Every structure is written in C-alpha cells, then in structure tokens.
Amino acid sequence: MTDIRTLLENRPPSVATLFLERVAATPDAEAYRYPVPPPSGRGPSAWASLTWKQAAERVFAISAGLIGLGVAPEERVALASNTRVEWILADLGILCSGAATTPLYPSTNAEESAFMLADSESKVLIAEDAAQLAKAREQRDGLPGLAHVVVIDEADAVPAEGDPEGWVLSLAELERRGAARLKEAPELVRDRVAAIRSEQLATLIYTSGTTGRPKGVRLRQDSWSYMARAIEATGLVRSDDVQYLWLPLAHVFGKVLTAGHIGIGHVTAVDGRPDKIVENLPVVRPTYMAAVPRVFEKVYNGVVAKAREGGGAKYKIFQWAAEVSREYARTSQDNYRRTGSRSVPFALAARHKAADVLVYAKIREAFGGRLRACISGASALAPDIGLFFSGAGIHILEGYGLTETSAANFVNPGEAYRTGTVGKPLPGTEVRIADDGEVLLRGPGIMEGYHGLPERTAEVLEPDGWFHTGDIGELSPDGFLRITDRKKDLIKTSGGKYVAPAEVEGRFKGICPFVSNILVHGADRNYCTALIALDEPALLKWAADHGLGGRTYAEVVAAPQTEEMVGEYVRRLNEGLQRWQTIKKFRLLPRDLDVEHGELTPSLKLKRPVVERAYKDLIEEMYEGTRER
Structure with a gap:
C-alpha cells in the first residue's frame, strides 16, 4: 500500500x-x-x-x-x-x-x-x-x-x-x-x-x-x-x-x-439504464462493479424465485446450497481473521464444491463470469445476503461514506473482507467513536461546508476538522467499522429499551426473499411494529403457484394467504431477536415504496418520516387497544 x-x-x-x-x-x-x-x-x-x-x-x-x-x-x-x-x-x-x-x-x-x-x-x-x-x-x-x-x-x-x-x-x-x-x-x-x-x-x-x-x-x-x-x-x-x-x-x-x-x-x-443490467453483464463481463444494497437484494430475490419455479426438488437444492454458502463464508472469513488462511474443513469444502456445480457457477455466469469483487455502499447490506453471495464467489466489499465526505471513507480490504462491516478507513482518513457511539471522521475528503448555511455547517463540522456523521458505529480492535444505525433513527420504546431499526430490517431482508422495503416502528410505544412492502416480480411468481395467479399486486397483498406467508417469515425473524426488538404486528403495503412518491431517496434510502406520515393510519391501527406508558 x-x-x-x-x-x-x-x-x-x-x-x-x-x-x-x-x-x-x-x-x-x-x-x-x-x-x-x-x-x-x-x-x-x-x-x-x-x-x-x-x-x-x-x-x-x-x-x-x-x-x-x-x-x-x-x-x-x-x-x-x-x-x-x-x-x-x-x-x-x-x-x-x-x-x-x-x-x-x-x-x-x-x-x-x-x-x-x-x-x-x-x-x-x-x-x-x-x-x-x-x-x-x-x-x-x-x-x-x-x-x-x-x-x-x-x-x-x-x-x-x-x-x-x-x-x-x-x-x-x-x-x-x-x-x-x-x-x-x-x-x-x-x-x-x-x-x-x-x-x-x-x-x-x-x-x-x-x-x-x-x-x-x-x-x-x-x-x-x-x-x-x-x-x-x-x-x-x-x-x-x-x-x-x-x-x-x-x-x-x-x-x-x-x-x-x-x-x-x-x-x-x-x-445507467437499470433495466439493461441483466442484459449488459454477460456482454461487458466486468471484473468489478459497484451497486447499492437494493440491487443485490433484487438479484437474491430473483434467484430464489427462479429456484422456486423449478419445482420442489430444485428449490430444496437451492435452500441447501444457500445454507452451505453462508456457512462457507462465515467459516472462511473467521479462519482468515484468525490464521490468514481461508481454508475450511474438508466436509464443508466438499459440500461447497457440489453446491458450486449445481448453483453458484450459474450465478457467477449471470454476472459475466469474471467478477472479482463488487463494492456495496450508500446503505447497509443485509449480512445474510452478503454471506450468501460471498460463499457463491461473488465477493461484496461493503464500504461507507457520505456526501459530506466525498463518498469513500471506508472499504473492506480485498481478501480480508468481513461481511457485516464496512471495512477499514482509506489512507489519510481518521476515525474515532464519540462517547454516544457516533462515528466521527476527519481527512482530505471532508466537505468545506453546506452552501450558504454556516449554522448547519457548525452543527456537524468542528473547528478542528472532525465531521459528525450522524451514524452509530463500533470499531473492532483491528480497525474494522460496523455501522449499527443512524443516530436519529434509534428507537426508544416506552419501556426504555433501545432498538436499532436498520439492524432488524436488515435481518428480515436476509430471511424473507419477498421483501422489498420494511420500516420498523416503535418509538415511545410499548412494542415494535413493521410496515412491509413486497417485491412485485417475486411476489407475483409466488402468487401464480398458490392459486392467486392473474391478480394484481394490490390484490395479492390483500389476500390472507400472503399475510400468512409473510407472517411465517416474521416469526422466524423474531426467534433471533431480543424480546423488546420483536415485531408484534405488521401490515403489508398496497404498493412498493418508491422515489416518485418521495418515500425513497434517489439512492434508495428509506425516508422514514415520509413513510410514517403516509401510512399513519396503518401504524395507529397496529396499536389500537394497547395502553401506552
């Protein structure tokens, strides 16, 4: 270096x-x-x-x-x-x-x-x-x-x-x-x-x-x-x-x-035409590319849907391969951290080799067959999705940065990458964690300030150059950063417990292959709830196999079978959460969230206040009959 x-x-x-x-x-x-x-x-x-x-x-x-x-x-x-x-x-x-x-x-x-x-x-x-x-x-x-x-x-x-x-x-x-x-x-x-x-x-x-x-x-x-x-x-x-x-x-x-x-x-x-990505990848055959997490989520949902279309036997093979992929990724990354080698036990290596022939090689070929690494940024990638691709040979190096810091401040270091972290700081960038957990950055990429807004600049940029990111994070002893949530997005329930909604939302995206967007709500409430928007292509393929073919997205979402299906994924999510983090109730949205309605930023980040205002009635409905304290 x-x-x-x-x-x-x-x-x-x-x-x-x-x-x-x-x-x-x-x-x-x-x-x-x-x-x-x-x-x-x-x-x-x-x-x-x-x-x-x-x-x-x-x-x-x-x-x-x-x-x-x-x-x-x-x-x-x-x-x-x-x-x-x-x-x-x-x-x-x-x-x-x-x-x-x-x-x-x-x-x-x-x-x-x-x-x-x-x-x-x-x-x-x-x-x-x-x-x-x-x-x-x-x-x-x-x-x-x-x-x-x-x-x-x-x-x-x-x-x-x-x-x-x-x-x-x-x-x-x-x-x-x-x-x-x-x-x-x-x-x-x-x-x-x-x-x-x-x-x-x-x-x-x-x-x-x-x-x-x-x-x-x-x-x-x-x-x-x-x-x-x-x-x-x-x-x-x-x-x-x-x-x-x-x-x-x-x-x-x-x-x-x-x-x-x-x-x-x-x-x-x-x-820049998103609808041409699938067509372009086998032609361009890139060795690396960058994307936002939503792209990887869509690819993952598409792979799951295609496996399901192939029938029960093919879907079971995929589910087995997905678990092998995640186990392989976790084991190889842990071994590399401890010993500097990505070696895995013989039995796991054998299962991985078989799964590669059956599943992973086809996924790599869809990306052009030469992809050495992907860079993921702009928001958090669900760890389970990152581990799936890692084990399949699509190495997603998560990074971190903000508009105010010229975008690239952290990135995972090649072979030593760790899924679930945003890696180490770029040369010349300093980082420290404030007493309240906020990530502070200093370096040549930091902005001069907000145009014509000196008061807003002073709120985030200290005289000695330290920039307050607004993100909560943790640094490992060897310098890997993990972002846990936005400071302003942390939820404190009426019982005094803190919940990081992005963490819960990310876990759900790794469990449910039909989710497009999810918003966890619970600030000053006595339990957490969720608004869930589903991925239309994946949902309609599922609907066709479950007696709901020919119906619109809104009609499928309103069907009891759909709520029951999503409810099973919510139950699986809750099994891995602390009691105060669990989703007690959820509502399926009649359409996906999008940029045009102002619910997502152009980089596909969730605008929580906008979504909560738009679906206030659904949120209140989930708390009817409960006593707040």
Whole structure:
C-alpha cells in the first residue's frame, strides 16, 4: 500500500490535473465503453469505445465551449442527466474550465430542480433531453442567472417561443464552438487547468436527504484527487480491470467512481439504464462493479424465485446450497481473521464444491463470469445476503461514506473482507467513536461546508476538522467499522429499551426473499411494529403457484394467504431477536415504496418520516387497544 504521507503530499490539486496526467500517460488505452442503439431502434445495442486521447478531445471542446459561454472559475454549471458517457465528459469539461459541477438527479421535479439551480447560482444547465429542458423552461422566470441550457440529445435542443436568443443549444453545437476556439487558442483549457487551486470549489452536490430540503455540500478540487489516489492505494482496483458503471452520477457514490477510474486508468463501461443490467453483464463481463444494497437484494430475490419455479426438488437444492454458502463464508472469513488462511474443513469444502456445480457457477455466469469483487455502499447490506453471495464467489466489499465526505471513507480490504462491516478507513482518513457511539471522521475528503448555511455547517463540522456523521458505529480492535444505525433513527420504546431499526430490517431482508422495503416502528410505544412492502416480480411468481395467479399486486397483498406467508417469515425473524426488538404486528403495503412518491431517496434510502406520515393510519391501527406508558 502506498505510503500515506506520499499519497497526501503528492496528490494533484484537481481531478482536471489528474485527467491531463492520465491522458499523457496512456493516450491510446481504452477509457470508456458505451452503448450505441441500433439504427432500427430494435435489438441489442452495439458498444463503442473512446481512448483517453479521444475522450480528452471531447472534454477540451466542451470546456472551451463553456468558457465561450462566459463560464468563469468556480461558477456553477448544473448537470441533469442519467448515467451515460456524455455525463462524464461534460463533468470533466466543467472541471477543466475551472468551474464547479452541480449534479441534479433527472428524476427531481421541476420545483426542486429550480431550487437547486437558484441556490447554486448555476449559470449553465447541461440537460439530457426534452424532459429536462422542459423543467428548466417551466421555472425560467425564477432563474434569471441561468444563461444557457445545453441539451445532450441533439434532436431535443429545440428553442421554443419565448426563449431568449441562444438560450438553448445542443452539446454537439457546444463542442463545435469549443473546437473552433481551441484552433485559435490551443492552450486555453490547459491554462485554465494549470490555474486551478486545490481549495477551489469542484462540486456543489445536494444531499437528497431523508428529511427536509436538500443542502448543497461544497467539495473542494483536491477532495476528488485525494479520493482517486486513496482508491489507488487500497490496491482493490487494477489498471487491467473492466468496471461496469450504472450508478446515478448525481450521487456521490457514482461520482467518486469516476475519480478512481481516472487515477487508475482501467476501462469503464457506462450505461445507467437499470433495466439493461441483466442484459449488459454477460456482454461487458466486468471484473468489478459497484451497486447499492437494493440491487443485490433484487438479484437474491430473483434467484430464489427462479429456484422456486423449478419445482420442489430444485428449490430444496437451492435452500441447501444457500445454507452451505453462508456457512462457507462465515467459516472462511473467521479462519482468515484468525490464521490468514481461508481454508475450511474438508466436509464443508466438499459440500461447497457440489453446491458450486449445481448453483453458484450459474450465478457467477449471470454476472459475466469474471467478477472479482463488487463494492456495496450508500446503505447497509443485509449480512445474510452478503454471506450468501460471498460463499457463491461473488465477493461484496461493503464500504461507507457520505456526501459530506466525498463518498469513500471506508472499504473492506480485498481478501480480508468481513461481511457485516464496512471495512477499514482509506489512507489519510481518521476515525474515532464519540462517547454516544457516533462515528466521527476527519481527512482530505471532508466537505468545506453546506452552501450558504454556516449554522448547519457548525452543527456537524468542528473547528478542528472532525465531521459528525450522524451514524452509530463500533470499531473492532483491528480497525474494522460496523455501522449499527443512524443516530436519529434509534428507537426508544416506552419501556426504555433501545432498538436499532436498520439492524432488524436488515435481518428480515436476509430471511424473507419477498421483501422489498420494511420500516420498523416503535418509538415511545410499548412494542415494535413493521410496515412491509413486497417485491412485485417475486411476489407475483409466488402468487401464480398458490392459486392467486392473474391478480394484481394490490390484490395479492390483500389476500390472507400472503399475510400468512409473510407472517411465517416474521416469526422466524423474531426467534433471533431480543424480546423488546420483536415485531408484534405488521401490515403489508398496497404498493412498493418508491422515489416518485418521495418515500425513497434517489439512492434508495428509506425516508422514514415520509413513510410514517403516509401510512399513519396503518401504524395507529397496529396499536389500537394497547395502553401506552
């Protein structure tokens, strides 16, 4: 591992500098792969490539084009698009101009988008398509500082009546203008990059927030170059890797992956369409990828459903293989911790080898057959699901970080990973546990503060640099961190007992293959209850086998057989809990929770207050007739 002092002292002042270094070092190496739809619009996409040199030509053209629009250093350029190669090129173009990127989720509604555009004082918006352009146009009267909208999809860059002259242009036109400027001033962009200072603003990224209005997090230029160097120093990612990148790049988790990619110089295949993941994996054949826990939960639920469809005998084989997988993972991880070897007893190794032929090899093949490791972050992964994949040869390295800390602060260390923990701190990041159990962090990735909110900044950032994460955690003697819950989410029952809802929820996800989302409630109550939303594809397949075929999701959820089935999983959950943690009653929700209704953040975190307000009647129903104390 690289010496920490060298890592910190020699990091470039910006990712723009790092990008120029990468282009100079490996100009002809493949940098990006991206899908190109077939001319007919039907059938699978072909995949095109960009070398680092080709990517730089487009980045420089975008950068020079933005300079031509009057964008000055540290001014904000917003970027509202799904994950695609143009997002990355546009972000790098912004950074190479010395400006700062304001990423917006394309799913954000017009009103909230306008708030972020106004609060960030964004001068230019790079919008993916007609839908993003329409949102900006709808709110234009309240955005006098928004001078231009650059549309990625060229066919959608159509001015409308009432648009100021030149307000709308395509990304292709911006690149043409930039290329023309570079012919007149070849060093224009390089001069801008050379002038960037490490303390300048690079990204103003808004927290999606589980409560309240988003806050703009100010991240410095060298926060990202530090992240790139720190990721490189872990040794987890290699220059010969192929990364499959589909995560939302408006989220800090996706954004940090682009910095690590530039630092290491491997290949990144970019396609942010979630419905294409299953189709893309055997084509891309990644060696590593990152995802949020919900993706692994969905894959797990899908594998269980497919096994069940195969009939009783096939399902029993799967259940046996799943238990072998978890036992193998626990044993090998425990042995590695004690002896440095992942060896397991002969009998377990033999069972695992048989299960591999019958079950695990097919799962690995579905991921492309070359996957060395997955990085999981943004929220907690249920340990039972992590152990299942670990034993099946899909090694999920859990990590931890926040928007306010540039995303990557902890990650599990390769072969020494421990399921259920988020690993060890990245080189250069300090950690300590406060008296109340809160995790505190300090290091080069910590934010400058919340944009225009000094009081809110002071609440979480101490003068000596320690950041209060709001998460409760435990450190092992050898430095592995386990996050137990959000500080504000801890439940204290009316009997005075504390319950960590995320721990209970995670256990249930590992037990019940039909759950999509679960919210445990019990603050100031005399027992805990749960709201449970089920995974629609898995549930409907189960329904077809249990006399409920042809019914809608809501109808299946309302059926007594479904409640009885879920109730059995709740009983299994309760067997492993302390009495005060147990779920006494539950209600099945008539639909799954989603981003569109505001119940999940774009990174699929549960917005507890929103869900509890929306289903207040169901919660109260579960406590009717009880005496609170």
